Amino acid sequence: MDTVERVSHLLLQAGTAWILWLLAALSLASVIVFVERLLTYRAVSVDLEALSRALSQALVEGRRREAIETLRATGAVAPRIAAAGLELAPRGARAADNAMQSATALERMRLERRLAFLATLGNNAPFIGLLGTVIGVIQAFEALGHGAPEGAGEPVGAVASQAVMAAVAEALVATAVGILVALPAIAAYNYLQRRVATLLEGSEVLSRLVLAYVGARDDEEPRDG
Secondary structure: HHHHHHHHHHHHHHOOOOOOHHHHHHHHHHHHHHHHHHHHHHHHHOHHHHHHHHHHHHHOOOHHHHHHHHHHHOOHHHHHHHHHHHHHHHHOHHHHHHHHHHHHHHHHHOOOOOOHHHHHHHHHHHHHHHHHHHHHHHHHHHHHHHEEEEEOOOHHHHHHHHHHHHHHHHHHHHHHHHHHHHHHHHHHHHHHHHHHHHHHHHHHHHHHHHHHHHHHHHHHHHHHH
16 A cells, blocks of 8 residues: 555545534634633723823822832733833933833733634634545545446446535535634634734823823933932
8 A cells, every 4th residue: 555545545534524623623712712812901901091190190299109009000001011111210211111112012922822823723724624625525536436336327326426426515514614713713813903902002191101201300300400
């Protein structure tokens, strides 16, 4: 038995059922990832309008350390980034800005965790389904080659052809399932990416307040001297 025959025999033995089970498992995993990320993003969201007013008031009154503790206590993305800038505020605007950029990069890594799974599934689920279809077609033609004995009459050949067509139609289900798994995964990935972008864009509200505070301190320090 050569290599081609061995591979063919292995595919025929495996069948297409495992492909469908694999796609079902991947689909379930994508739902779990989507729900987990969605809950995470909701947990790290915050009312930026109210928080920016409180932060502005605290900075005007010179309560920098209290503001840092308040920001970190929220556990949200934008306040954590602003707190990183306030920590280095005494070192100047450039240091505060660099600290917030570093914190933003770190938050992006946390927010985008497991999103690559959804993107990979969306791109490759149709190919997994196509593999199931190919295996099904191989099985159908293998059955056709061994189903009708040599010299069989036309009715037997017609029945065999109908059986092959039914098998091919059944094999195409794997491709359809692959597409059905891919489409929600892609939609979920795009939606979650937009949520990540929105969370990070929201940090600009507090970051600009921090830089304005640091800039005002830098302007006042020479006059105090």
